[in-house]
Amino acid sequence: MKILMKAMGIIVFMFGSMPSIAQEHVVSPDNDVMKLTFLGTGAPRPSTERYGPSIYVEAGDHKILVDAGPGMRERLFEAGGFDAISGVDHILVTHLHFDHTVSISSAWLSGWLFGRRVPLRVQGPAGIGHMMMNIKEAYQWDVDYRVMVGVPIEGTELIVNEVSDGVIFDEDGLKITAFQVEHMPIDIATGVLLGLRGETLGFRIDYKGHSVLFSGDTRSTEASEINKIGEGVDLLIHEVQVPSPGATPEANLANVSLSVHSTPEQVGHVFARTKPKMAVYSHIIPPGTTAEDLERDTRPFYDGPLVVAHDMMEITLTGDDIIIGERADQSAGRFEDSKVLEK
16 A cells, blocks of 8 residues: 555555555445445446446445446446445436436346335436436336336336436435536537537535535536536546547547537646645546546646546545545355345
């Protein structure tokens, strides 16, 4: 174990094959521990190193997914075995792009099949109701089949809320606030919105004195709500896109999305304005971008604490400390021995 930084109440650790010290802090309703596990830190482009965007949040009795991108179920199983698969009962959806939603059906059905016996709550922007209605209809045969052969129907229920600005959840000391972000398509030449229906969201989660902001997909401008809502948070987790080099048709196509995403320079200004205790990059475009690349391009504009997330990185908030480590692999257990049905 090597201590890389200890300043301003922030403790950052780097581990080789050792399990993270973050695992020693148990999440319980009786303490203030809040854990985040980065299940996927990538983007729409396929990657075996960075799966699609999804972050697992544990606070008290609450287990929440922020987005559910490709590979989410397998990473969640790594992070917590059958307890995690069956324990998630709340999904926050930033927007309806496939790389943020394609594993919602898996979270719903796998969670139910392997032990969840309460409804799955899904909260997201306008359009999430229609999406979930169609997902439920698409898999009705699957549900009917399994119920017919003996799987309890409890847990198949969906509670879907279309949300916009403001507090969308406030229970047991956990408060979730939604806000609009700038990810709707624009005319690249003029910056004018093209008028696509719907909204795109970011979220802020507060729990027993801890605060985490999730940018969702967004371009960074002076008008961004993140500049206000993210001021002084413990963690500000922000997406980032590095321009593709060259002028091939593929590079040109990849760079079209720069109009609705944020470059390291732009995010650096956001971090400098908001001054989080720890700035975090996730949803990294393209997924092959290195931590060194992002740090180099951000540092001219922001000189505070910064970490580039990778899949299965874990951040624990406890007391005044921010502890960063690796989530231990917990996927070795058998379902027959999991005892999830006894809970």
